Amino acid sequence: MNIPHIHSLFLKSTGVSTDTRKIQKQSIFVAIKGDRFDANTFAAEALEKGASYVIIDNEAYYIDDRTILVKNSLTALQELANFHRNYLKLPIIALTGSNGKTTTKELINVVLSKKYKTKATIGNLNNHIGVPLTLLSFDTNTEIGIVEMGANHKKEIEFLCEIAQPDYGYITNFGKAHLEGFGGVEGVIEGKSEMYQYLFKNEKLAFINLEDPIQVEKSKILKHYSFGVNKENANVTISEIKANPFVEILFDSIRIKTHLIGLYNANNVNAALTIGQFFKVENEAIKSALESYIPENNRSQLLTKASNEIILDAYNANPSSMLVAITNFLQLEKENKIMILGDMFELGSSTHQEHTALVDLLKNETNIQCYFVGKAFYECQIQKNNFHFYENFDSFSAIINKQRFENSTLLIKGSRGMALERTLDYIK
Known part of the structure; x- marks a missing residue:
């Protein structure tokens, strides 16, 4: 060849x-x-x-x-992509993590594009085929490449790093995602940390969130550039964060008001801000980029239908992302709140335990109507007046079609395979 x-x-x-x-x-x-x-x-x-x-x-x-x-043919594609990456010799930022990869990648791209000609992974083409295709989309006009890396088992991030050879890396978080493939949370940490190992071995730089104790521990051996909330030792300090429901941050006396919902998106915003700072993007340009970004593809979108506000976050779900979405929703200063939660996939032997934990989390919430959709939730149902369990979407839609939601705030979240965005068709 x-x-x-x-x-x-x-x-x-x-x-x-x-x-x-x-x-x-x-x-x-x-x-x-x-x-x-x-x-x-x-x-x-x-x-x-x-x-x-x-x-x-x-x-x-x-x-x-x-x-x-x-x-x-697959090996040829991967070797061609690696050859092209070395032919261009452009700086590449790689990112992985359990939650928020795609949103963070999009935010980094809009920030850096204020100063540079950037190209980034399209959608979530982040696997052993998608990463090579992303690299091959870069050309001589590209000044910075941004590569998202996904994984559902160990050694995958290591392999993708060898293809892309990133100069910079960021891990969004270490959560309960793809537990079946990684063999538990410790396996997730080990698998995602393969990026840190690559950066360390090749003397490259990591972007570190000082709010994450795992990242703090890992950063001790890495060249890094950090961010944190009111952290004196951070390279970039964010002085204030709030979300009701949209994320707002205060940085260097500049208030940035985003279109992203929930405190769980704050770290995604902060990472993009930090990377913009590292690459010398002007503060006002960073503010403009972050405030103009509007999420789509069922990722933390705020929609209005009739008299209802709907938080649609149905692109994907795992125990970590579900927990932060629910916690944020509970904190919203809204009346008539409704949750529609779908099954989480790829949890293996932890499936029942993780779904039961979310049901238990909501046991004391008596003023929120909770609809649980999917076989896993159905198998851990309990009797409560405001809890409703449905084994599949068909049985749920038959009931929801007869409901009439008015002046309500809804959270819709579930794994991609549940396709809970279909719920919108039944909200009158």
Whole structure:
């Protein structure tokens, strides 16, 4: 496999694609095998749709000199991305964590783009395929690259760091996410900390949140640049934070009012502010960037429907993110509050324990109507007048369709697989 040769072809192309439904003219199609399909079978279709070359790893699908046969297409994509990263030699910021990765990445991007030509991971393309595609989206005009890294088992962050070779790294937090794959919370800490190990080994810099004791402990061996709330030893000090419901922070006598809901988003804002400071973005530009950012894709969105205010946070959920969302909701100075909570996935043997813990958390809340949706919540139900349990979304929607919410504030949160944003269709 001649990666330099493939890279020379890539530089003349319009980019790389792994999906024939998104083929661009003069692009390169990489045929990657999936669990249910063999993308080699789509090589001819990719050429017909305008691809200049196709990279395959099954010689039975060789077509002509536009076909590049490699031992493994996925490995070729990853090695090409790493080669391109070293060809560009641009500074790269990588971030991972249990919660808030995508929001933080978007905030960092809008802040740094006030001064630099930046490119960042699109959506949440943050795995062993998404990270290479992100790196290959950078070009000679890119001044700073921002790469989100996701993981659901150990050694994955280590592998992604070896591909992207970040100069800077940030871990949003260490929470109860993907417990099944990591083997528990300690496994999560170990897995996410693989980024710190890479930064330490290569003498690179970490951004550290001094509010997080795990990060404080890890930072002792790292070159780092820190932030904290009223922390004298922080490089960047935030003097005030509040959220009712939108996050506001006070920094260097500048008040920043965001469109992000909940205190749990404050660290995401503070991280972007800190990274902006490190890269010498002017304070007023940082303020403008953070205040103009509006979340979408079901992430902490505040919506209005009829007389109701709705906090839609249905993109994903795990015990840590669910806890902070509920805690923040309980603190809101609102009347007629309603919670609609969906199952959390990928918790393995901790599934029942973690869902029961959330139900127990709300046992003493008598003035909030709580709707629990999904099999896991249904199996830990208790009898309370304001608690309502439904085994699946169909049984829930049949009931909710008959309800009439007025002048209420609703929190809708659950794992992506629950697709709780469908609830909006039933709120009249």
